[in-house]
Amino acid sequence: MNKHISILGLGWLGLPLALDLQKKGYSISGSTSDLDNLKSLSKYSFQVSRIKIESDKIIGDWDALISGASTLIINFPPKRIENIETIHPLQIEQIIKHTPKSIKIVFVSSTSVYQNTNGLIDETIDCYPEKASGTALIKAEYLLKQHFGSNLTILRLAGLIGSKRHPGRFLANKKQLKNPNVPVNLIHQKDAVGLIEAILKQNCFGEVINGCADVHPKRRAYYENAAFHLNLPTPVFEATTEERYKIIDNSKSKSLLNYTYQFSNPEWIFTKTYLPEISIIGAGPGNKNLLTLKAFEAIENAEIILHDNLISDEILNINTKAERIYVGRKFGDIEDQETRQNKINILMKAHCEQGERVVRLKSGDPYIYGRAAEEARFLTKQNLPFTVVPGISAALAAASSANIPITERRQSNAVLICTAHTADYSTAQLKGIAEMLNAGNTLALYMGLKSLDQIIPKLLEVCKNPDIPISAISNVSRQNEVLLSSTLGRIENDVKIQELQMPVVFLIGAEPIT
Numbered sequence: 001m002n003k004h005i006s007i008l009g010l011g012w013l014g015l016p017l018a019l020d021l022q023k024k025g026y027s028i029s030g031s032t033s034d035l036d037n038l039k040s041l042s043k044y045s046f047q048v049s050r051i052k053i054e055s056d057k058i059i060g061d062w063d064a065l066i067s068g069a070s071t072l073i074i075n076f077p078p079k080r081i082e083n084i085e086t087i088h089p090l091q092i093e094q095i096i097k098h099t100p101k102s103i104k105i106v107f108v109s110s111t112s113v114y115q116n117t118n119g120l121i122d123e124t125i126d127c128y129p130e131k132a133s134g135t136a137l138i139k140a141e142y143l144l145k146q147h148f149g150s151n152l153t154i155l156r157l158a159g160l161i162g163s164k165r166h167p168g169r170f171l172a173n174k175k176q177l178k179n180p181n182v183p184v185n186l187i188h189q190k191d192a193v194g195l196i197e198a199i200l201k202q203n204c205f206g207e208v209i210n211g212c213a214d215v216h217p218k219r220r221a222y223y224e225n226a227a228f229h230l231n232l233p234t235p236v237f238e239a240t241t242e243e244r245y246k247i248i249d250n251s252k253s254k255s256l257l258n259y260t261y262q263f264s265n266p267e268w269i270f271t272k273t274y275l276p277e278i279s280i281i282g283a284g285p286g287n288k289n290l291l292t293l294k295a296f297e298a299i300e301n302a303e304i305i306l307h308d309n310l311i312s313d314e315i316l317n318i319n320t321k322a323e324r325i326y327v328g329r330k331f332g333d334i335e336d337q338e339t340r341q342n343k344i345n346i347l348m349k350a351h352c353e354q355g356e357r358v359v360r361l362k363s364g365d366p367y368i369y370g371r372a373a374e375e376a377r378f379l380t381k382q383n384l385p386f387t388v389v390p391g392i393s394a395a396l397a398a399a400s401s402a403n404i405p406i407t408e409r410r411q412s413n414a415v416l417i418c419t420a421h422t423a424d425y426s427t428a429q430l431k432g433i434a435e436m437l438n439a440g441n442t443l444a445l446y447m448g449l450k451s452l453d454q455i456i457p458k459l460l461e462v463c464k465n466p467d468i469p470i471s472a473i474s475n476v477s478r479q480n481e482v483l484l485s486s487t488l489g490r491i492e493n494d495v496k497i498q499e500l501q502m503p504v505v506f507l508i509g510a511e512p513i514t
Helices: 014-023 035-041 062-066 084-097 132-151 189-201 219-229 251-256 266-270 293-301 337-353 372-381 394-401 420-424 427-438 449-463 491-497
Strands: 004-008 027-032 047-050 071-074 104-110 152-157 159-161 186-188 208-211 278-282 304-307 323-326 358-362 386-389 415-419 442-446 469-474 482-487 504-508
Touching: 004 014, 004 062, 014 027, 014 189, 027 035, 027 062, 035 047, 047 062, 084 132, 104 132, 104 189, 132 152, 152 189, 159 189, 186 189, 186 266, 189 208, 208 251, 219 266, 278 293, 278 372, 293 358, 293 386, 304 337, 337 358, 337 372, 372 386, 394 442, 394 469, 394 504, 415 427, 420 449, 427 442, 427 449, 449 491, 469 491, 482 491
Parallel strands: 004 027, 004 071, 027 047, 071 104, 104 152, 152 208, 159 186, 278 358, 278 386, 304 323, 304 358, 415 442
Antiparallel strands: 442 504, 469 482, 469 504
């Protein structure tokens, strides 16, 4: 079975569809009409090309897009422009002209092709669209049926909601709105993707299928509730004596495709049970090749990235489409930690509740001086879904990069991880560290470069051994990594001779293998 799928339109629906199909074993080629989007989409492992459909021609290599494909998914909605009911069918004719009849087609249409009947509407009704976009689509459907026949399935989707399309923003703060009591027809992005995948899996062609949630809430109640959940001004509706509406029947999609809607009630988008999981990710020391696969995938699919100061550009550039929000702290920043952390917590909560995929990106490992505990406790208290993805901590990466065995049989059986606050430790704590070092064990010291003049004298005082080896590793794993090997007695002078860029991690008690 040929499992190569071509997708015309890697946008809000097409891109998550492509990524999901790829995970399920399909090979993918896709397109975008925008040059800026082409650049951001180029990072994906499937072929992406620029295709622009005009009324009299196709710009781009159409043959390359559909080459080898068993199925073409046309995800190409009509634009809201003048004369679209004439222009869009001409664009569809260009697709027909350049595409063989043998290829199977999934055409993503809309329930706007149906007229208001004040009742239930299924796929058998004759369509009399009431808007220009609906007219454009019904003409496009007719042209495609004439050419592709039983190789075509038309999927008519209701109003789209989901990530980046939270209904709370649709009508917020709008006034004098009509039809407050009509039922709404909506479908979540996940179900739109799910229906297309079901069509492909079951080889279901020659059909017209409606895609819509089971439940049809009343318009005013739904959008007021949606705005409320985003803390936005609620829309204001007028009393209406006569209201026109339609209720989209989805029973064929469930019976024919054996499909169960994930968001059968569109109000579930407001509930915390169905919110996307926040990913608190350890970005490691900076080299993207040291990320876990789970971390890479979460960053790649994120819509919001809250990142700290030390996150490298090469890791941030894994995803160039997400909104990046800097929430880091540099040496010398005067903002207190509590205020900064409260801002981060508020941002995570707000974006998650809008249905956006949030990544909280931290250097190293989240639970090793990454303050993940504060964020995890906040999210737990708020009953928001989250996961913590481990990262390679700087000390471990430095040990491997510089060949420093921080544990070794008959040499060192323990590693103690500390921060620059070692300088403030009690005498008993310092003596304990001295006993570890004198016994041949290893100390990993984070964030110590600026406090070295306070830390080293105290360590020398308690250890009474200036020859204990110490290595300073700057910018671990990055192209500008620097290793400085010294001893407790010489390190303060050596770092003055060879200046090191932050971040720097110190490994004390073990020497590099040379």
